[in-house]
Amino acid sequence: EVQLLESGGGLVQPGGSLRLSCAASGFTFINYAMSWVRQAPGKGLEWVSAISGGGVSTYYADSVKGRFTISRDNSKNTLSLQMNSLRAEDTAVYYCAKCIVAAGRSYYYYGMDVWGQGTTVTVSS
Amino acid sequence: QSALTQPASVSGSPGQSITISCTGTSGDLGGYNYVSWYQQHPDKAPKLMIYEVSNRPSGVSNRFSGSKSGNTASLTISGLQAEDEADYYCTSYTTSTTLVFGGGTKLTVL
Numbered sequence: 001e002v003q004l005l006e007s008g009g010g011l012v013q014p015g016g017s018l019r020l021s022c023a024a025s026g027f028t029f030i031n032y033a034m035s036w037v038r039q040a041p042g043k044g045l046e047w048v049s050a051i052s053g054g055g056v057s058t059y060y061a062d063s064v065k066g067r068f069t070i071s072r073d074n075s076k077n078t079l080s081l082q083m084n085s086l087r088a089e090d091t092a093v094y095y096c097a098k099c100i101v102a103a104g105r106s107y108y109y110y111g112m113d114v115w116g117q118g119t120t121v122t123v124s125s
Numbered sequence: 126q127s128a129l130t131q132p133a134s135v136s137g138s139p140g141q142s143i144t145i146s147c148t149g150t151s152g153d154l155g156g157y158n159y160v161s162w163y164q165q166h167p168d169k170a171p172k173l174m175i176y177e178v179s180n181r182p183s184g185v186s187n188r189f190s191g192s193k194s195g196n197t198a199s200l201t202i203s204g205l206q207a208e209d210e211a212d213y214y215c216t217s218y219t220t221s222t223t224l225v226f227g228g229g230t231k232l233t234v235l
Contacts, residue, residue: 044128044214045163045165046226047223059223100182102177102180108224109157110161110177112173116170117170
């Protein structure tokens, strides 16, 4: 069974840091681009970041560029999101998502077909 | 990057068809065929319903279909069922190599 399990969420003060992890299982991790998507309380979905299967290419929303860093360890089937200089507006449920394969390739903009259950990040003093 | 524009809510009776629109610009939705649609039930993770404008992932009912014309994409649900009641989000690739979501549409099955 294909599964994604996020961890690392919690309460952090403004300006602080947090590292989210996403453990993947049930598929050949390196073959798929991966994304992080967040949802603030009572709000809609917001794409945060994406990374190619090999980890060479990374992409960020303007709202997090320069503060967040996405990475992956394909030997451990793990996706990570390092979040620095956190702000109140970063408070959200953070989902990791596997990007779909189409025409034999997996690009982050194709679509996200498997999602984790989410981990909650709260930025507050 | 501004969010794509979706109606806040739509409704329909069981068995009817409804369409949810998603409007962007030539810099995102209008310029690429990388439009996806997601269904989200309360307190659940999103589920991919449509990718690349009109493709359905394996396991998604053929009652769900997608299309695009110019800067507007549409999700149509035919034969509306009670379990279709959920929030729906569109998303598109952009010229800035980012993804942008719509604000979401709450579907109510009357």
